[in-house]
Amino acid sequence: MINFLPVIGLGFLLGIRHATDPDHVIAVTTIVSRQQSVRHAGIIGALWGLGHTITIVLVGTGIIVFNLVIPPRIGLAMELAVGLMLILLGILNLTGLTRWITERFTPEHGAGIVHSHIHRHGGEPHVHTHTHEPDAHVGLEERPQGPFQQLLARLGLYQLLRPLAVGIVHGLAGSAAVALLVLTTIRDPRWAIAYLLVFGIGTIAGMMLITIILGAPFAYTGKRFAALNRGLGLASGLISIAFGLFITVQIGFVDGLFTAHPHWTPH
Numbered sequence: 001m002i003n004f005l006p007v008i009g010l011g012f013l014l015g016i017r018h019a020t021d022p023d024h025v026i027a028v029t030t031i032v033s034r035q036q037s038v039r040h041a042g043i044i045g046a047l048w049g050l051g052h053t054i055t056i057v058l059v060g061t062g063i064i065v066f067n068l069v070i071p072p073r074i075g076l077a078m079e080l081a082v083g084l085m086l087i088l089l090g091i092l093n094l095t096g097l098t099r100w101i102t103e104r105f106t107p108e109h110g111a112g113i114v115h116s117h118i119h120r121h122g123g124e125p126h127v128h129t130h131t132h133e134p135d136a137h138v139g140l141e142e143r144p145q146g147p148f149q150q151l152l153a154r155l156g157l158y159q160l161l162r163p164l165a166v167g168i169v170h171g172l173a174g175s176a177a178v179a180l181l182v183l184t185t186i187r188d189p190r191w192a193i194a195y196l197l198v199f200g201i202g203t204i205a206g207m208m209l210i211t212i213i214l215g216a217p218f219a220y221t222g223k224r225f226a227a228l229n230r231g232l233g234l235a236s237g238l239i240s241i242a243f244g245l246f247i248t249v250q251i252g253f254v255d256g257l258f259t260a261h262p263h264w265t266p267h
Contacts, residue, residue, distance in 0.1 A: 018206070023082055024207070072263060082170055179196070
């Protein structure tokens with residue numbers, strides 16, 4: 001058991017390093033470009049890492065335990081999904097659809113000036129919401145507010161699900177390579193799966209740190225320099241589209257996904 005501990009520790013460090021891959025950084029930069037809170041940026045990074053970990057563990061466990069073999073065309077298609085997703089994220093940013101969807105599905109962005117008062121009944125926190133705008137429609141009922149409900153009210157369902165979904169797609173692209181690397185080092189399936197879990201935890205920690213660092217300039221400029229903030233958002237969208245197109249061409253034609261003889265090496 002002691003001999004495996006350094007390997008597991010290495011998995012955590014490699015998970016942190018894995019979070020710094022260019023496609024990962026570009027994806028989360030595009031996502032946090034509209035955030036005006038460093039804390040919310042960190043939450044988005046954690047959700048991305050969670051989605052990535054879910055896929056890594058599920059696909060990796062299948063490869064390790066059941067000796068699953070991923071055909072080259074399927075493997076390339078999983079990696080192509082990352083390129084297409086980067087293009088989509090960039091387009092959403094550039095067209096303003098990201099902002100529209102965020103405002104549409106974030107309760108705090110509702111019409112009118114909304115006031116919320118949190119108080120307690122029997123030790124349980126409640127929120128009372130009302131508005132002075134006649135055209136604004138909000139629920140005036142009192143309802144329990146836990147940490148998740150408060151987070152959902154601030155970020156919105158779309159802002160929570162988007163990084164999770166992006167992380168899942170990125171996990172598809174890298175799961176085979178990680179699992180095969182583990183198999184060459186650890187023969188015990190239990191330790192191999194433990195490695196994948198620790199690797200995922202490292203990825204979550206690394207991505208949280210990266211999104212906090214990346215989110216800081218967006219949060220700062222968003223509150224003080226609106227034009228600069230829009231420029232940063234525009235740049236992140238263009239970079240996301242350009243890198244997504246590069247990945248798509250590389251996988252589709254250089255690696256042969258769109259040809260009769262695809263060749264794929266997990267990396």
